[in-house]
Amino acid sequence: MTELIQQIINGLSLGSIYALIALGYTMVYGILRLINFAHGEVFMVGAYVGFYTAHAFGVEGYEAAGAAFPLVLAGVVLVASMTACAVLGSTIEFLAYRPVRSAPRLTPLITAIGVSLFLQNVGLLVFGPEPRRYPAILREVRFEIGGVILTNIKLAIFAIALVLMIGLHLFVQRTWTGRAMRAVSINLDAARLMGIDTNRTIRSTFAIGSALAAAAGILFGLDQIMITPVMGVLTGLKAFVAAVLGGIGNIPGAVLGGFLIGLAEQLTAGYVSPDYRDAITFVILIAILLLKPEGLLGVVRQEKV
Amino acid sequence: MICSRRVLLAAALVAAGSGLVSCKRNNASAEGGAAARSDNGEIVIGHYASMTGGTAHFGQDTDKALRLAIDQANREGGVKGRKLRVVTLDTRGDSAEAANAVSRLIDVEKATAIVGEVASSLSLAGGRVAQRRKIPMVSPSSTNPKVTEIGDHVFRVCFLDLFQGKVMATFARQNLKLERVAILRDVKNDYSIGLADAFKSAFASQGGSVVAEQSYSQGDTDFSAQVTAIKGTDAQAIFVPGYYSEVGAIARTARRLGLEVPLLGGDGWDAPDLVKIGGEALEGSYFSNHFAPDAATPKAQKFVADFRARYGQNPTGLGALGYDAGGVLVDAMKRAPSLEPSAIRDALAKTKEFAGVTGTITIDPQRNAQKSAVVLKIEKGSPRYEATIQP
Amino acid sequence: MRSPRWALRLVVAAAAFAGLFGLELVLEAFVIEYVQRIVLLAGINVILAVALNLINGTTGQFSIGHAGFMAVGAYGAAFFGTQLRPIVEGALGAGALGQAVTFNLALVIGALLAAGAGLVVGVPSLRLRGDYLAVVTLGFGEIIRILFNNAEFLGAATGYFGDDPAGLPAYTTFFWVYAWALATVVAVANLTFSQTGRSLIAIREDEIAAEAMATPTTRLKVLAFTLSAGAAGIGGGLFAHMQAGIRPEDFRFEKSIDMLVMIILGGLGSISGAVIGGIFVAVTLELMRGFQEYRLVLYALLLVSIMLLRPQGLLGSRELTAFLRRKPVQRLH
Numbered sequence A: 001m002t003e004l005i006q007q008i009i010n011g012l013s014l015g016s017i018y019a020l021i022a023l024g025y026t027m028v029y030g031i032l033r034l035i036n037f038a039h040g041e042v043f044m045v046g047a048y049v050g051f052y053t054a055h056a057f058g059v060e061g062y063e064a065a066g067a068a069f070p071l072v073l074a075g076v077v078l079v080a081s082m083t084a085c086a087v088l089g090s091t092i093e094f095l096a097y098r099p100v101r102s103a104p105r106l107t108p109l110i111t112a113i114g115v116s117l118f119l120q121n122v123g124l125l126v127f128g129p130e131p132r133r134y135p136a137i138l139r140e141v142r143f144e145i146g147g148v149i150l151t152n153i154k155l156a157i158f159a160i161a162l163v164l165m166i167g168l169h170l171f172v173q174r175t176w177t178g179r180a181m182r183a184v185s186i187n188l189d190a191a192r193l194m195g196i197d198t199n200r201t202i203r204s205t206f207a208i209g210s211a212l213a214a215a216a217g218i219l220f221g222l223d224q225i226m227i228t229p230v231m232g233v234l235t236g237l238k239a240f241v242a243a244v245l246g247g248i249g250n251i252p253g254a255v256l257g258g259f260l261i262g263l264a265e266q267l268t269a270g271y272v273s274p275d276y277r278d279a280i281t282f283v284i285l286i287a288i289l290l291l292k293p294e295g296l297l298g299v300v301r302q303e304k305v
Numbered sequence B: 001m002i003c004s005r006r007v008l009l010a011a012a013l014v015a016a017g018s019g020l021v022s023c024k025r026n027n028a029s030a031e032g033g034a035a036a037r038s039d040n041g042e043i044v045i046g047h048y049a050s051m052t053g054g055t056a057h058f059g060q061d062t063d064k065a066l067r068l069a070i071d072q073a074n075r076e077g078g079v080k081g082r083k084l085r086v087v088t089l090d091t092r093g094d095s096a097e098a099a100n101a102v103s104r105l106i107d108v109e110k111a112t113a114i115v116g117e118v119a120s121s122l123s124l125a126g127g128r129v130a131q132r133r134k135i136p137m138v139s140p141s142s143t144n145p146k147v148t149e150i151g152d153h154v155f156r157v158c159f160l161d162l163f164q165g166k167v168m169a170t171f172a173r174q175n176l177k178l179e180r181v182a183i184l185r186d187v188k189n190d191y192s193i194g195l196a197d198a199f200k201s202a203f204a205s206q207g208g209s210v211v212a213e214q215s216y217s218q219g220d221t222d223f224s225a226q227v228t229a230i231k232g233t234d235a236q237a238i239f240v241p242g243y244y245s246e247v248g249a250i251a252r253t254a255r256r257l258g259l260e261v262p263l264l265g266g267d268g269w270d271a272p273d274l275v276k277i278g279g280e281a282l283e284g285s286y287f288s289n290h291f292a293p294d295a296a297t298p299k300a301q302k303f304v305a306d307f308r309a310r311y312g313q314n315p316t317g318l319g320a321l322g323y324d325a326g327g328v329l330v331d332a333m334k335r336a337p338s339l340e341p342s343a344i345r346d347a348l349a350k351t352k353e354f355a356g357v358t359g360t361i362t363i364d365p366q367r368n369a370q371k372s373a374v375v376l377k378i379e380k381g382s383p384r385y386e387a388t389i390q391p
Numbered sequence C: 001m002r003s004p005r006w007a008l009r010l011v012v013a014a015a016a017f018a019g020l021f022g023l024e025l026v027l028e029a030f031v032i033e034y035v036q037r038i039v040l041l042a043g044i045n046v047i048l049a050v051a052l053n054l055i056n057g058t059t060g061q062f063s064i065g066h067a068g069f070m071a072v073g074a075y076g077a078a079f080f081g082t083q084l085r086p087i088v089e090g091a092l093g094a095g096a097l098g099q100a101v102t103f104n105l106a107l108v109i110g111a112l113l114a115a116g117a118g119l120v121v122g123v124p125s126l127r128l129r130g131d132y133l134a135v136v137t138l139g140f141g142e143i144i145r146i147l148f149n150n151a152e153f154l155g156a157a158t159g160y161f162g163d164d165p166a167g168l169p170a171y172t173t174f175f176w177v178y179a180w181a182l183a184t185v186v187a188v189a190n191l192t193f194s195q196t197g198r199s200l201i202a203i204r205e206d207e208i209a210a211e212a213m214a215t216p217t218t219r220l221k222v223l224a225f226t227l228s229a230g231a232a233g234i235g236g237g238l239f240a241h242m243q244a245g246i247r248p249e250d251f252r253f254e255k256s257i258d259m260l261v262m263i264i265l266g267g268l269g270s271i272s273g274a275v276i277g278g279i280f281v282a283v284t285l286e287l288m289r290g291f292q293e294y295r296l297v298l299y300a301l302l303l304v305s306i307m308l309l310r311p312q313g314l315l316g317s318r319e320l321t322a323f324l325r326r327k328p329v330q331r332l333h
Helices: A002-032 A037-054 A061-063 A071-100 A106-127 A152-174 A176-186 A189-193 A198-224 A229-245 A251-272 A274-291 B003-029 B056-075 B095-107 B118-130 B162-176 B192-203 B224-231 B244-256 B273-280 B298-311 B319-335 B343-350 C004-032 C033-056 C067-092 C096-125 C128-148 C172-194 C194-205 C207-212 C216-239 C253-266 C270-307
Strands: A142-145 A148-151 B045-047 B084-090 B113-115 B137-139 B154-156 B182-185 B209-216 B236-237 B263-265 B286-289 B354-356 B361-364 B375-377 B380-390
Touching: A002 A037, A002 A148, A002 A152, A002 A176, A002 A198, A002 A229, A002 A251, A002 B224, A037 A061, A037 A071, A037 A198, A037 A229, A037 B286, A071 A106, A071 A198, A071 C270, A106 A229, A106 C253, A106 C270, A148 A152, A152 A176, A152 A198, A152 A251, A176 A189, A176 A198, A176 C033, A189 A198, A229 A251, A229 A274, A229 C128, A251 A274, A251 B224, A274 B209, A274 B224, A274 C096, A274 C128, B045 B056, B045 B095, B045 B319, B056 B084, B056 B298, B056 B319, B084 B095, B095 B113, B095 B118, B095 C033, B113 B319, B113 C128, B118 B137, B118 B154, B137 B319, B162 B192, B162 B236, B162 B263, B162 B286, B162 B375, B162 B380, B182 B192, B182 B224, B192 B209, B209 B224, B224 B244, B236 B273, B244 B263, B244 B273, B286 B380, B298 B319, B319 B343, B319 B354, B319 B361, C004 C033, C004 C172, C033 C194, C033 C216, C033 C253, C033 C270, C067 C096, C067 C128, C067 C216, C067 C253, C096 C128, C096 C172, C096 C216, C128 C253, C172 C194, C172 C216, C172 C270, C194 C207, C194 C216, C207 C216, C253 C270
Parallel strands: B045 B084, B045 B113, B113 B137, B137 B154, B182 B209, B182 B236, B236 B263, B263 B286
Antiparallel strands: A142 A148, B286 B375, B354 B361, B375 B380
16 A cells, blocks of 8 residues: 555656646647647756756755755756746747748647757757766655655655646736736637737747746656756657646646646556556547547637638 | 559569569678778778767777777787777667668778677677678677677677676675565666576576566666565565666665665676766665776786776776777787688687686687676775676 | 550569669679668668658648558568568578568568558547647557567567577668669559549648548548558568668657658658658768767758748659649649
8 A cells, every 4th residue: 555655656746747847838739739849858958957057056065065955046046947948948939930830730840840859959969968867956855654755855846836836827817918828829810909919928928838847857857866868758748648638728737637647657657567657648648639639627629610 | 543453463573573583692692892901001990889879888988998909909019010990980879870880880991890889789780780791790798698699700708698697696695695686677678688587597596586576668767666666575685787877766766765775786887977876875786797996907907097097087897898809809810810801700719718807708619708707886986896706 | 445555564664673673783783882771771761751741741641650650560571571481481492582472471461560550540540630640640659669669579679680690681672672662652653643642632731621522531541541651661671671670769759750851851742752852861861970969950950941941842742743844734732
C-alpha cells in the first residue's frame, strides 16, 4: 500500500509539471488553433536558464559547504528564467507564427515543427549534448510519513504549480488582458472589430505560457536531477496530450489532464513495465481523440462551412 | 491506368532477369582498393567514435588516449620508417552513422586499419563494413560477444560482457558476502542487457538470489517507479550495469526515496561525470573496470601521468583501453611483414602477452582479449581500487 | 482490339531496366563505395518521399509518423527474408536467382505488413482533421517504435541482425533500389493522374465540397494512407538490407522529419518535387558530414524559411514536366 501511495505522489508531482506546460499549449491553441510544437523547447530553455543563473549565483559553493541556497536567490533564478522564456516565446510568435497566421493550417504546423527542431539543435550546440546535473537551488530535505517518502522539492513543485495555476486563472478571469484573451479565443476577427489589440493579446498569451513552461523546466530539473537539450521533446509531447485530454483550449482541463497523464505514466511504469511508460501517453491520446475528441472538460465545437 | 497487366508482367520478367545478373555481380563485391594503401606516405589509422551525443565522454576519452599512443609511437620512430596519422570520424552514437563512418574511413581517408567503437551496437554496424572490405578493426571497449563473431578481421582488446557480469557476481558473493540482489538494467542497451544476464546466472550459480528485476531506457530521467518497486523487496544491493549518465541519477533517486543499499555496476560507469552527477549518493558503491588509476603498474602510471600532462585530466578505463588498442595495433604493424591490411590482421591475431596499461593482453582464437578485471569502490568522491578478479 | 501500345510500353520498361543495370555496372566500376552508399540512400529517399507525398501532398492529410511504417517494412522484410531464405534457397539454390527471389519476396511481405499497419492506423485516425491527425500519426509512429523496442524476437533495442552474426544479407544494390524507385514513382504517378487521384486532390482542396459531390472521402483517404504506408515499407525493406541490422533507433521521429523535409522542399503535391527533395536530403546528409552538428539546424531553418517565404516549395504541386511544355498545360489548380 505504501508503494502505491509513493507511486501516486511521484505521479502527481510529475503531473504538476506536465500541467504547467500543458497550460501554455492549451492557451495558444485556444486563441490561434495552432499546436505550438516549440513549447517543449521553451520548457527546456527555461531549465537551462535556471541552471546557468543558479551557477552564476554560486550555487556550487553553497552545495559544497552543505548550506542551503538562499531562498531569495532561488526566487531570483525563477523570475529570471520565467522572464527570459517569456521574451523567447513572444519572439518566436513574432518571427515565425505571425507571418503565417492567415495561411492554411498546415503551414504554421510545419513552421512550428521547424522552430522546435531549430531550438533543440541550437540547444545541443550551445549547451552541449551531455546530460547536466541540476544544481540544488532548493536543498533537499526528506521526511517520511508512514513509510512514504516526501521531499520538500516535491512539496515545492505542488505549491509553486498550484500558485501559478490559480494566478493564471485569476488573470484570465479578472484582468482586461485575460478578458481579451478569452475574446480572441472565441473569435479573432470579432475581437479585433471590438477594438481589442489582437497582436498584443496573442503576444501576451505566448509570453505567459512560456513563463509557466520556464517554471516547469526548473521544477523538472530539481525533481529529475538531469537535464539535456532534448528533454523538451518527449515531455512537451506528453504535456500536449495532457492538454488534449483535458480539453484543448480549456485551462482547468489542462491542469486535470496534466495530473492524469502524470499518474498514468507513473502507475504504468511501476505496475505494468517501465518500458511502456511513454507508450501509455500515446495510447491515451489516441483513445481520447477517438472517443471524446473535445477532451474531458471540453465543449464540442461546431464547425461552420 | 497507363500500363496494362500484360506490360506489368512482362516488365517484371525483364526486371527479374536483370536483377539476377545484378545480384550475381554483387557477390563478387569490391574487395579491391586495398592495394592503393601501401604507398610511402603516412599510415592512416581510422577511428570512429561517439564524439558528440549522450555518450560523448566515451568517444572523446578513447580518442584522446589513442592519439597519445600514436604520437608516442611516432616519436619513437613510427612503424617501418613511416609516420602514423589518426583520422577520427564522429558516429554521434548512431549505428547508421557508424557504418557510414567506417565506409568513409576506408574509401576516402584510405585507412589501413580501424579502431572503434566503444558501444557494441556501433561496433556491430561498423565491424561488418570493415569485415566486408577486409580491413582489420580493433575495438577498444565493445564487450558484447557478437562483435568479434562478425568475422576474422574484427578484434577487441577488452574482456567480454559474459566475463564482466561474472566478475561483479563473484565480487558480490565472495567479497561482499551478499545473498539478495536486485537488477536494474537498461533495455535500450545491449551492453547492459548482456551484463545483467551474465550477472544473474553467475550470482545464482554461486548461491545468491536475484530478488527483483527492473528496467529503464537510456535517456530516461525518472526512475522513481523502479526504485520504489525495488524498495519493496529485501534486496541488499542493486546491480545497475548502465552508462554513467543514468547511474548517477538512479543513485540519487534511490537515496532520495530512502533506499540506502550500495549500487554495483560495470565499466559503463567509468567517466568523471559519474560522481559529478551522483555525488554523495554513490558513496560506498562498486563497479568493475579495466583499469584502476591508483593501483596500477609502472607502465600504467606513466600513462596516467602522460595523459594528465597533455589533457589536464585523469584518463578513464575507456581511455586506457583506447591507449591499448593503439598500442596493440602499432605492435602488430611492427611485427607484420608488410603493411598490407591482411598482414596486419594476421599479426594482430598472433598478439601474445602485450604489456598494456590495462593488463597483459593476449588475443585468443576468437579474437578476444584474455585479461583480468578490477573492482573499484567509490570513496570520498572518487573511485579507488578495491579488488582484482581473475578470469 | 489490342493496340500495339502495350508492346511499346513493354519495350520502354525493358529498356529502362536494362539501362538501370548498365548504370549499376558503371557505378560499381568507377565510383567508390562511399559514394555508392549515398546513391543508394538517395534512391531509398525517393521512394520514401514519393510515398509520403501521396498522403501529405496529394491528399492533403498530414502524417508525421511515417517512420513507423518504414520500420514495419524494414523489420518485416528483414525477418521474413531470414525465415524464407532457407526455403527459397533450398528450392532454387543459393545463387543469384535464389537471392533475388528471397529479397523481393521479403520486400513485398514487408510492404504488405506496412500497408496493413497503415490500415490499422488510418481507419481510426483519418476521421480527425489537420493538427490532430498530425499528432495522432506522430503518436502511432512512436508506439510502433516502442513496440519494436520491446519485441524480444526481433532483437528489441539491440536490433535485428538476422541469423548470421555478420548481419543481414546485403541484398540491396543500385539496381534493386532504383528499379523499385522507378516502379513506385510510376505507380504513384498513375494513381495521381487518374480519376482516383483527382478525387484525392479534391479531398485536399476542399474536403467538405468533395464529400458533397459524393466522393467517398473516408475510403479514399484510407486507401491513400495504406498505399503510402506500403510504399514506405518498401523503402524500409531496402534500407534494412544495406545495413548489418536495424534498430528501433533508426526509425525515430527524426526520420519522419527527414521525410517531411524532402516533400516540403520539393513541393507538397509534386511527385517530381518529392524525387528532388529525396535526393537533396541524401546528398546534404553526406555533404554536411563536416558540419554534422549543423545539419539539423539547417533543416529546421529550411523548413521555417520555406514556410515563411515560399510555402509551395520548389515546384509547388506542379510536376517538372509542366516546365518542359511550351503551351500552357491544364493545371489542376
